Amino acid sequence: MIILFGLGIELSPAHDIYTGPLLVAMPALASLTMGPKGTLSAAAGALAVSLTTTTLHEAWGGMLIYSNLLGLLVVSVASVITSKTVRARRQSELDQVRRVAVAAQRVLLRPVPARLGPVRAASMYLAAETGAQIGGDLYEAVQTRYGVRMIVGDVRGKGLPAVGLASAVLSAFREAVHYEDDLVEVVNHCAAALHRERAAPGAVDQDEREDQAEDFVTVLVAQVPDGFEVQVVNRGHPAPLLLRQGEVHALMPSSPLPPLGLDDFITGLPAKAESFPFAPGDRLLLHTDGVMEARNSDREFFALAEAMAAVPTCTPPQFLEQLHRALIRHTGGHLADDAAMLVVERLDEEAGNKQAAQLLPPEVTDRIDLPDTS
Structure with missing residues (x-):
């Protein structure tokens, strides 16, 4: 010029x-x-x-x-x-x-194991920003003595403050899932960790602290026990989708609850985990709003349920890869928001019990009564 x-x-x-x-x-x-x-x-x-x-x-x-x-x-x-x-x-x-970002991702958003007790699992994280590795989305799946426990969440906010809040929530979840038998108490630990992180001195500068005070985290915590059901606590997060025999069903909460960080809006009785049938062969997809709210050039949302139903029979990692390809086709390769997906497939009881016995340490399996499958 x-x-x-x-x-x-x-x-x-x-x-x-x-x-x-x-x-x-x-x-x-x-x-x-x-x-x-x-x-x-x-x-x-x-x-x-x-x-x-x-x-x-x-x-x-x-x-x-x-x-x-x-x-x-x-x-x-x-x-x-x-x-x-x-x-x-x-x-x-x-x-x-x-x-450094790759190392942080391996700690914060590590891939879930392929087999966890009675389920097969897979996870995927898609960053909206080119070159980014981590953001405000979070997920985890852990085998515990209470069953397989999972979390998917989304921090309202961007940048390092959002990563800090996501890390605090995940750390609390990873600790609480092993000793809290009540799924609601696990969520309460996550809420307390979020509150401590927002109030911690020296974590961020003053301007970021003022913005962070208004941030919240939508989370969905689920548990797959020994029985053929899934228990869910939903705190303002998109409902998980259940794929059964080619049909997709949204597991909507009966009483919607606000996200973590907005606990003042909870009124009435404390939350309880809700149970839904989860039979062998069923697949449960936990996801963030970056998936379902992805738009194409015509500003149309991504039809996640239809995309799930269209995926042919395959393994959980292949299932997520097919959804990823459909999402990229829909958006033209340009995501407006980070997206995380976690899928679990319920195995039959015999396969699930054998796998649980192989994965859990002896001091844990000695306290769990597994049915005789011989």
Whole structure:
């Protein structure tokens, strides 16, 4: 743009204005934001303007012209070298940040095991921002003495504060699931951890703290016990979808509850886990709103239930991959929000009991009565 501005001056009646210093500075300015190729292009453009205007105005022979060209050459060479160095340093820093993000994701959003007692499982996380690894969505599935316990959640907020809240909720869940027999108490531990994280001094700066005070977390906690049922506590989260014999059913709560962080809005009796049938062969999909609210170019939502019903018989990881492909086709590859999915498939009782006995340590299995399947 500046090169064109200089060319306009040289070709206008105001060509007496000397634009040499302006053109000499172009490669240096380009090196701040462009790579070596962009810097060379800027240098070539400045050189072309200098040669063109010098020829048009028949200004060859003056010492000032040769000084201008020499200065342009020196600045161009220095700018290309500088752009290479800066680009290499920025790439190294970016690679380091990505390695840290990958390591953080493995801790915060680790893939769930393929087999957990009476279920087969798979998980998937899709970041909306290019190059991002983690965000405000969370999920986990854990084998406990009470059954398989799962959580899916979504933090209202973005950036590092959202990651901090998600980490606090997940940490509380991973601890509480092993000693709290009541699923509601597990959720209460998550709510308490969220409150402590928002109130912790020094976690974020003042501006972020004011924003974080208004943040909340929608969560859905589910449990698959030994029987053919699934127990659910839903705190403001999208309802899980149950796929049974080609038909999809939403497990809607009978009494909607507010998300974690908005506990002042709870009135009446305390929440109780709700039970739904979960027979062998059924698949349960826990997901965040980034999946169901994904839009196409016509602003139409992604038909998640129809996409689930259209997936042919396959393993849970293949099932999620098919949903991922359908989601990418629908959005054209551009997600507006992070998306997380966790699917579990109920096995028959014999297979589930054998798998539970293999996965749990002896000190736990000694306290659980498994039916004799011999």
